[in-house]
Amino acid sequence: MPSKTLYEKIWDSHVVHEEAGKPALIYIDRHLIHEGTSPQAFAGLAAEGRKVRRPDLTFAVMDHSVPTTQKDRYLPIVDTGARLQFEALEKNCRETGVRLFDMNSKNQGIVHIIGPELGVTQPGQTIVCGDSHTSTHGAFGTLAFGIGTSEVEHVLATQCLVQSRSKTLHILVHGKRPRGVTAKDIILAIIGKMGISGGTGHVAEYGGEAIRDLSMDGRMTVCNMTIEGGARAGMVAPDETTFQYMEGRPFVPRGKAFDDAVEGWKKLKSDEGAKFDMTVELQASEIAPQVTWGTNPGMVTSVTGRVPEPGAFTDPNDQKATESALKYMGLKAGTPIVDIPVDRVFIGSCTNSRLDDLRAAAHLVAGKHVAVSIKQALIVPGSRGIKAQAESEGLDKIFREAGFEWRDAGCSMCIGMNADVLPPHERSASTSNRNFEGRQGKDSRTHLVSPVMAAAAAIAGHFVDVRQFDVAHIE
Amino acid sequence: MEPFNTHTGMVMPLDRVNVDTDQMVPKQFLKALTRKGFGRILFYDWRYLPGEKPNPEFVLNFPRYEGASVLLARANFGCGSSREHAPWGVKDYGFRVIIAPSYADIFYNNCFKNGILPASLPEEQIEELFQRTEKEEGYMLTVNLPDQTIADRHGLMFRFDIAPSRKEVLLKGLDDIGTSLQHEAEITAYEKAHAATATMYEAVDVQNYSNRQ
Numbered sequence: 001m002p003s004k005t006l007y008e009k010i011w012d013s014h015v016v017h018e019e020a021g022k023p024a025l026i027y028i029d030r031h032l033i034h035e036g037t038s039p040q041a042f043a044g045l046a047a048e049g050r051k052v053r054r055p056d057l058t059f060a061v062m063d064h065s066v067p068t069t070q071k072d073r074y075l076p077i078v079d080t081g082a083r084l085q086f087e088a089l090e091k092n093c094r095e096t097g098v099r100l101f102d103m104n105s106k107n108q109g110i111v112h113i114i115g116p117e118l119g120v121t122q123p124g125q126t127i128v129c130g131d132s133h134t135s136t137h138g139a140f141g142t143l144a145f146g147i148g149t150s151e152v153e154h155v156l157a158t159q160c161l162v163q164s165r166s167k168t169l170h171i172l173v174h175g176k177r178p179r180g181v182t183a184k185d186i187i188l189a190i191i192g193k194m195g196i197s198g199g200t201g202h203v204a205e206y207g208g209e210a211i212r213d214l215s216m217d218g219r220m221t222v223c224n225m226t227i228e229g230g231a232r233a234g235m236v237a238p239d240e241t242t243f244q245y246m247e248g249r250p251f252v253p254r255g256k257a258f259d260d261a262v263e264g265w266k267k268l269k270s271d272e273g274a275k276f277d278m279t280v281e282l283q284a285s286e287i288a289p290q291v292t293w294g295t296n297p298g299m300v301t302s303v304t305g306r307v308p309e310p311g312a313f314t315d316p317n318d319q320k321a322t323e324s325a326l327k328y329m330g331l332k333a334g335t336p337i338v339d340i341p342v343d344r345v346f347i348g349s350c351t352n353s354r355l356d357d358l359r360a361a362a363h364l365v366a367g368k369h370v371a372v373s374i375k376q377a378l379i380v381p382g383s384r385g386i387k388a389q390a391e392s393e394g395l396d397k398i399f400r401e402a403g404f405e406w407r408d409a410g411c412s413m414c415i416g417m418n419a420d421v422l423p424p425h426e427r428s429a430s431t432s433n434r435n436f437e438g439r440q441g442k443d444s445r446t447h448l449v450s451p452v453m454a455a456a457a458a459i460a461g462h463f464v465d466v467r468q469f470d471v472a473h474i475e
Numbered sequence: 476m477e478p479f480n481t482h483t484g485m486v487m488p489l490d491r492v493n494v495d496t497d498q499m500v501p502k503q504f505l506k507a508l509t510r511k512g513f514g515r516i517l518f519y520d521w522r523y524l525p526g527e528k529p530n531p532e533f534v535l536n537f538p539r540y541e542g543a544s545v546l547l548a549r550a551n552f553g554c555g556s557s558r559e560h561a562p563w564g565v566k567d568y569g570f571r572v573i574i575a576p577s578y579a580d581i582f583y584n585n586c587f588k589n590g591i592l593p594a595s596l597p598e599e600q601i602e603e604l605f606q607r608t609e610k611e612e613g614y615m616l617t618v619n620l621p622d623q624t625i626a627d628r629h630g631l632m633f634r635f636d637i638a639p640s641r642k643e644v645l646l647k648g649l650d651d652i653g654t655s656l657q658h659e660a661e662i663t664a665y666e667k668a669h670a671a672t673a674t675m676y677e678a679v680d681v682q683n684y685s686n687r688q
Contacts, residue, residue, distance in 0.1 A: 081506030132557040148559035150588035197551035250678040
């Protein structure tokens with residue numbers, strides 16, 4: 001038997017139909033949907049008189065546009081567009097029998113947070129969702145990727161997807177991660193090295209000691225931002241860390257069924273000698289806390305660095321892009337990163353709103369207070385489950401006492417589809433995944449950082465090297 | 476889906492690398508229930524000043540490119556969000572063809588679901604097209620999918636590569652779902668053979684999850 005990568009193993013076990021020279025029909029084990037990219041898919045299905053093939057394998061949640069203040073969830077939704085989408089999702093799920101976690105469900109949260117949290121996400125599966133950050137689920141050794149609405153419709157109708165095999169990319173992060181350096185810094189450093197299109201056409205598998213040492217929360221952060229490096233899916237082979245996380249979650253088998261499942265999951269790893277089309281290697285010891293300075297996640301540097309000169313790039317297209325990014329961001333080339341002041345802080349999103357993220361940020365801000373120059377500091381837990389757990393640990397109290405707002409779960413200021421918008425020309429320290437122009441609000445300026453870096457910026461009022469703080473090594 | 480064979484149209488250059496789908500259709504327009512009407516808001520934040528006044532500095536508003544149907548772009552076009560609203564906007568505005576050195580995977584895939592041809596050419600050829608578009612007002616290209624060629628009226632001709640299966644989808648305007656449903660028996664057989672993964676384990680401790688309750 002030839003050696004296979006993890007990706008090839010999962011691919012091979014999901015082929016329903018394949019003809020030489022054509023894309024294959026692959027089976028989809030779990031389909032996650034949300035209000036933003038599904039209404040047109042359900043409408044298309046209805047127009048053709050087609051049915052949802054496997055409502056039992058389909059999970060819906062309201063996340064992109066939900067209000068994050070408690071009172072606004074009980075009141076009628078004032079944003080008409082959002083309200084109509086919520087109503088459409090509710091109606092579509094009711095009519096087709098798809099499970100829906102609506103905004104008042106105690107299990108509601110960001111789609112990529114609740115999948116793993118509820119145990120819907122399991123090793124070896126194929127998972128899709130009409131959202132590019134579906135790559136998050138790859139942390140469990142699943143093949144998970146984002147799709148467009150037409151493909152959402154295709155999966156609803158067939159529980160399959162037409163796909164061509166991807167190339168494979170091995171990303172190895174060797175050695176131990178230094179104190180203050182988080183999963184977020186690892187993935188930002190990877191994107192900084194590869195560029196935002198370096199992984200295009202590939203599925204990435206992460207390995208190396210620094211990845212193995214990460215908790216599931218950290219691995220999800222890494223896989224989540226895989227798409228920002230161009231690769232549509234990223235995965236980590238499951239191990240004891242994975243199995244421990246899985247056990248006891250609502251949709252995970254129990255008892256002997258669980259033990260049997262684990263035996264199967266243990267085989268989910270790339271064989272010795274398996275060939276990858278490309279390999280990228282980093283030393284964890286060389287990674288410092290990262291801060292983006294531009295308008296895509298590849299425009300990133302260390303907190304000890306400076307905003308670059310356009311002339312520092314050799315490609316004229318990069319020079320032009322840098323010039324345009326600095327203008328948009330209102331930054332001068334040569335400015336030390338730690339001299340950049342921050343207006344608002346956002347700790348949340350499918351990248352960094354899990355318990356480890358909140359615990360690490362709370363540890364840092366305990367007994368301190370948000371700087372007077374900070375206009376708003378938001379903590380938005382990724383799910384109501386995480387919110388409840390954090391509250392039972394007293395984290396909400398720590399954040400509130402430090403001057404943060406403690407909100408209800410949703411996508412919030414990562415995408416600004418609800419009321420949580422970054423105003424024009426204001427600058428954020430944000431734990432989200434995209435710093436594109438207008439991402440958090442029209443003309444807003446986003447700097448992507450880890451949760452502890454965001455917390456430290458909130459306390460200092462500007463970016464600061466988190467390694468100067470007493471930072472718990474749990475992030 | 477509308478089939479694509481050959482298209483002749485005016486070229487509009489978008490001289491910027493890494494154009495992400497957030498720029499094509501910003502978030503406030505994702506609260507839609509239909510696939511229609513995204514052409515009017517395509518590149519919204521670049522295209523309009525406050526009050527939806529056309530921004531005269533953005534290429535889409537240059538009078539010379541009015542009626543363009545071929546979008547000439549730079550590398551990694553369509554990166555970021557998977558929102559299919561982006562290709563819906565591109566198509567609804569009137570573009571049938573995009574020509575760029577490279578595309579992000581999800582956007583590239585979404586184009587084929589909407590009858591848009593995303594053609595790829597090497598950087599030097601793209602550069603040549605940018606120069607010709609800049610020089611000649613009303614610069615036109617003919618994009619021939621069966622022959623896989625891009626030509627202008629001065630004799631320039633470039634060949635582009637495309638996967639045969641992708642080409643067929645566009646040429647025939649194939650409905651993916653209809654094609655896949657022809658494999659119904661195989662899908663059912665797969666589900667039977669993989670009952671462990673293709674079946675949902677009954678959840679415990681999850682309240683309020685089923686609107687059938």
